[in-house]
Amino acid sequence: MLGDSFGRLFRVTTCGESYGKGKGSGLAVIIDGVPAGLKITEEYIQNELDKRKPGVGKLNSPRLETDKCTIFAGIGQDGVTTGAPLGIIIYNVDTQDIHIQQYREYKDIFRPGHATYPFFLKYGQYQDWCGAGRSSGRETVARVAGGAVAKFILEQRGIEIIAYTKECMGIKAKEMRFEEIKKNYRKNEINCPDLQAADKMEEKIFEIKEKGDSSGGIIEAIAHNVPPGIGEPVFDKLSATIAHAVCSIGAIKGIEFGAGFKVGNMTGFEDNDSPYITKEGKIRFKTNNAGGFLGGFSNGEDIIIRVAVKPTPTISIQQTSINMSTIKEEKLSPITRRDPTLLARIYAVVESMMAMAILDGIYMAAAYDAMTNLDEKWMKLKEL
Numbered sequence: 153m154l155g156d157s158f159g160r161l162f163r164v165t166t167c168g169e170s171y172g173k174g175k176g177s178g179l180a181v182i183i184d185g186v187p188a189g190l191k192i193t194e195e196y197i198q199n200e201l202d203k204r205k206p207g208v209g210k211l212n213s214p215r216l217e218t219d220k221c222t223i224f225a226g227i228g229q230d231g232v233t234t235g236a237p238l239g240i241i242i243y244n245v246d247t248q249d250i251h252i253q254q255y256r257e258y259k260d261i262f263r264p265g266h267a268t269y270p271f272f273l274k275y276g277q278y279q280d281w282c283g284a285g286r287s288s289g290r291e292t293v294a295r296v297a298g299g300a301v302a303k304f305i306l307e308q309r310g311i312e313i314i315a316y317t318k319e320c321m322g323i324k325a326k327e328m329r330f331e332e333i334k335k336n337y338r339k340n341e342i343n344c345p346d347l348q349a350a351d352k353m354e355e356k357i358f359e360i361k362e363k364g365d366s367s368g369g370i371i372e373a374i375a376h377n378v379p380p381g382i383g384e385p386v387f388d389k390l391s392a393t394i395a396h397a398v399c400s401i402g403a404i405k406g407i408e409f410g411a412g413f414k415v416g417n418m419t420g421f422e423d424n425d426s427p428y429i430t431k432e433g434k435i436r437f438k439t440n441n442a443g444g445f446l447g448g449f450s451n452g453e454d455i456i457i458r459v460a461v462k463p464t465p466t467i468s469i470q471q472t473s474i475n476m477s478t479i480k481e482e483k484l485s486p487i488t489r490r491d492p493t494l495l496a497r498i499y500a501v502v503e504s505m506m507a508m509a510i511l512d513g514i515y516m517a518a519a520y521d522a523m524t525n526l527d528e529k530w531m532k533l534k535e536l
Contacts, residue, residue: 153286158397161185161515162302164508166294170283171247171255178243179294183301185515186226188235192304197221197240200300201293203500209341211357211496217246217290221297240297244290255281260477261484265465267402272476287402289494292501295401299504302511309514312376313507315499317344318458320353320369321360330376330454341496353495361492364468369495372458373398373502375510378444380435380452381534382513389448390455390513397505398459403494404502406460410443425453435533450513457506461498466490 157165168179186192198221206213225239259281262268267287271279283290303313314337318325325346328336336345342357344350357367383390395407415423418441425437437453444455470485491497521531 158400158505159185159508159512161519162305162508162512164295164298164302166291166298168242168291168294169280169285170244170288170290171252171285172244176243177247178241179291180239180241181294181298183226183238183240183298185512186233186235186238186301187305188233190233190304190308191231192223192227192233192238192301193231194221194223196304197223197297197300200296200303200500200504201242203338204292204296204497206491206497209496211341211354211491211493213491217244219293238301240294240301242293242297251283255283258484261473261475261482263466263484264471264473265462269474269476289402289491289498292401292498292504296500296504299501299507302504302507306507306511306514310377311510313373313503313510314376315371315373315502315506317342317350317353317495317499318370318372320344320493320495321356321367323349323352323356325349330374333374342493343496343499357493366464366467366490367493367495368463369461369493370458371461371495371499371502372456373499373506375444375455375506378450378452378455378510379514379534380450382510382517383445383449384516385447385449388516389445390450390510391443391445391448393513394455394457394506394509397509398457398502401498401501401505403462403498404459405462408443408458409445410456411441412443412458415441425451434535455506455510459502461494464491464494 156167157163162185165182166179169177171177201219201221205219206217219242221240221242223238223240226233226236228234266284271287314334316333316337320342325344328345333345336347339347340350342350342353344353360367391409398404399407411423423441425439425442427435427437430436437451440453440456442451443457444450444453468485470483472481473484475482
């Protein structure tokens with residue numbers, strides 16, 4: 153299996169499955185490019201992991217995983233990073249035989265909306281049928297651990313990343329400033345900073361859940377205080393790297409930046425963000441339709457993305473599927489633990505992938521700047 157790493161200078165590699173074989177199963181992440189001398193603690197990483205931990209509240213899967221992390225490499229005797237790769241492991245603790253047996257009963261019948269069909273095509277009868285293996289949502293716990301390290305490093309530079317539920321089943325949060333969003337961050341299970349809209353969203357999700365179905369929605373993510381000039385002009389635009397990172401999350405089905413698809417019905421005058429000079433001599437923009445980008449580079453404004461999150465594919469309503477052993481149609485009503493919506497946990501994964509992409513871009517920009525001979529005035533404009 154290829155494609156288990158992301159990043160160039162800040163590089164994250166994950167492994168592990170939803171269930172795995174034996175009592176020692178779990179998920180792990182190796183992080184290259186962590187600077188020496190940082191006091192990254194398990195408590196800090198755990199705080200991020202707790203955002204996506206299952207078994208908490210009514211909107212999450214009842215699977216009782218503690219998601220307790222252990223740093224097993226890269227920290228020296230003085231409790232700080234040594235510059236070596238940082239290794240983090242999270243063991244599975246709720247992989248009971250009854251749940252494995254439930255998966256075994258329909259292991260040859262692929263669940264609609266899941267990756268089982270292409271897994272059969274790629275790995276045949278050896279594909280991991282228990283809990284969807286590497287295509288399970290549980291795979292993202294290792295991403296969040298790696299993203300926590302990226303967020304820690306970004307915070308040293310004053311860069312914040314917040315993701316939240318913007319919309320669910322037609323119910324939309326009102327437009328809010330970053331400070332207000334930050335103030336109401338994680339004030340409810342659905343993690344919607346518009347508290348009135350949050351109540352309506354949760355009520356709608358429970359209504360759909362009672363029918364055996366699941367709910368999708370929109371997550372918005374904001375990166376605050378990202379310096380301008382991060383990214384490369386062609387294939388490695390920062391916007392493209394962020395899209396790569398975030399769209400690698402299994403449940404993401406669409407992405408937009410700033411005004412997004414609204415630009416399709418705007419004029420150039422309406423869409424263009426006009427620049428101005430601040431009292432401090434910095435260049436900023438009066439609007440942010442571009443979502444924090446120009447030519448794919450960061451421009452110093454908040455980076456704003458919105459992603460479409462599909463409904464949890466496992467539902468209780470009977471559906472038609474295919475038995476891959478007999479290549480015949482069968483009816484399927486799977487009995488497994490699942491989230492009525494992914495919104496209550498996936499925001500943490502979006503934050504993590506966005507953090508990795510931005511930090512890697514900052515590393516690349518710093519490496520380039522160290523070798524260039526640009527006039528000092530250009531370098532000063534890169535400072536927020």
